[in-house]
Amino acid sequence: MSDHEELESTVAAWVLGALEPDEAASIRVHVEGCATCRQTVARLRRAAAALPLEVEEISPPARLRERVYVAAAAARASSVPSAPARKKVVPARGRWKPVASIPFGRLPALLAVASVVLALLIGLAAGNVIGRNSVPPAAAQVARYQLVGHGALAGAHGTVVNLKVEGVALVDFNGLPPLAKGKVYELWLITPGGHPDSAAVFVPDSNGGKVVLVGLPLTGYTEMAVTAEDAPNGSPTPSQPPELYGNLG
Amino acid sequence: MELYDRYAGLSYAVAMRVLGDPGRAEDVVQEAFLKIWTNAAGFDPKKGSLRTWLITAVRNRSIDYLRGRSAHERQELELQPELASTSTHSDPWREVSLELERMAVREAVGSLPAEQRQAVQLAYFGGYSQSEIADMTHVPLSTVKGRMRLALEKLSSYLLGRGLVDV
Numbered sequence: 001m002s003d004h005e006e007l008e009s010t011v012a013a014w015v016l017g018a019l020e021p022d023e024a025a026s027i028r029v030h031v032e033g034c035a036t037c038r039q040t041v042a043r044l045r046r047a048a049a050a051l052p053l054e055v056e057e058i059s060p061p062a063r064l065r066e067r068v069y070v071a072a073a074a075a076r077a078s079s080v081p082s083a084p085a086r087k088k089v090v091p092a093r094g095r096w097k098p099v100a101s102i103p104f105g106r107l108p109a110l111l112a113v114a115s116v117v118l119a120l121l122i123g124l125a126a127g128n129v130i131g132r133n134s135v136p137p138a139a140a141q142v143a144r145y146q147l148v149g150h151g152a153l154a155g156a157h158g159t160v161v162n163l164k165v166e167g168v169a170l171v172d173f174n175g176l177p178p179l180a181k182g183k184v185y186e187l188w189l190i191t192p193g194g195h196p197d198s199a200a201v202f203v204p205d206s207n208g209g210k211v212v213l214v215g216l217p218l219t220g221y222t223e224m225a226v227t228a229e230d231a232p233n234g235s236p237t238p239s240q241p242p243e244l245y246g247n248l249g
Numbered sequence: 250m251e252l253y254d255r256y257a258g259l260s261y262a263v264a265m266r267v268l269g270d271p272g273r274a275e276d277v278v279q280e281a282f283l284k285i286w287t288n289a290a291g292f293d294p295k296k297g298s299l300r301t302w303l304i305t306a307v308r309n310r311s312i313d314y315l316r317g318r319s320a321h322e323r324q325e326l327e328l329q330p331e332l333a334s335t336s337t338h339s340d341p342w343r344e345v346s347l348e349l350e351r352m353a354v355r356e357a358v359g360s361l362p363a364e365q366r367q368a369v370q371l372a373y374f375g376g377y378s379q380s381e382i383a384d385m386t387h388v389p390l391s392t393v394k395g396r397m398r399l400a401l402e403k404l405s406s407y408l409l410g411r412g413l414v415d416v
């Protein structure tokens with residue numbers, strides 16, 4: 001068998017990604033210089049491209065939509081520098097103010113607002129992909145900050161996406177450890193004077209992830225923090241120093 | 250949003266087919282959509298449709314997860330021209346066309362001899378090398394090469410016969 005025949009017999013495996021790196025490199029070089037093999041490769045690639053179409057569609061979980069939108073919004077805001085490393089927040093109990101939880105009746109409306117804003121952001125980003133370029137910069141409307149875990153929450157982190165125009169924010173949490181029975185996580189917004197206002201309570205999914213809607217404008221707050229509090233409604237004041245926190249700006 | 254609504258089901262299904270793990274499949278789909286939205290400059294319509302770009306990204310990343318590989322170690326499947334043209338506009342006819350395409354592909358794959366179908370599926374969805382497939386199926390490497398080649402040639406002919414491949 002000639003070198004050409006030997007290599008030509010392997011192009012299907014190459015097209016399917018079924019070669020070791022060194023084998024793939026040899027085939028690539030050969031195909032680039034062989035018109036016959038280039039034609040074969042083009043034909044087989046079109047066939048290979050059809051393979052995923054045999055798979056029956058599966059509706060992904062609804063939360064994936066939220067995650068994708070938050071990630072896209074965060075990416076759009078990536079030109080905004082992240083908050084610098086912050087000093088450790090150890091709030092003195094006496095300084096924490098009573099909280100104002102989000103009334104549950106407001107949540108559908110807030111979710112709708114957030115959806116519209118996120119849809120707009122996604123639309124802008126997708127518009128770039130398909131060649132539309134008459135979009136305003138999104139960075140002025142969206143800011144992103146990071147929450148970093150410490151201590152028992154050392155593996156956890158959160159990305160805050162502040163949708164300034166609508167006065168709401170989304171926080172995409174990952175790596176949160178499971179809660180003890182009878183506990184929920186509570187999200188706090190902290191004023192420059194060290195007063196925490198409750199922004200939301202939540203329970204992460206089995207993978208330690210959760211997208212949380214903050215239905216309060218972040219204006220006037222300098223920090224965001226998370227503590228574990230009693231279920232189901234959390235605590236009016238934090239019962240412990242936070243181990244997941246970050247600066248807002 | 251429209252892009253997500255249109256292709257999230259297929260993307261997630263491909264990731265699930267490769268990984269069989271809902272959590273990892275979600276991660277992969279999120280990464281793929283983010284990639285397509287943030288790397289607009291990397292998208293070349295001449296090399297394939299958005300759908301192909303997206304699904305190729307989902308497949309490649311899923312295989313990385315499965316094999317515990319980093320992206321730079323990957324022999325990445327390259328983009329290929331689309332089967333039928335795919336515009337980004339919402340169009341009932343386009344949806345029908347896509348469904349017809351998928352029916353044809355299922356029919357074509359289903360018509361392949363079992364051993365040929367197995368060879369391409371182990372490579373595409375399993376991320377196995379031809380040598381690994383030879384070991385797994387207890388046949389010579391040359392047989393695996395032949396099966397892959399025959400399967401893709403038949404698939405190409407089948408789809409071409411239905412006007413779905415612009416060769």
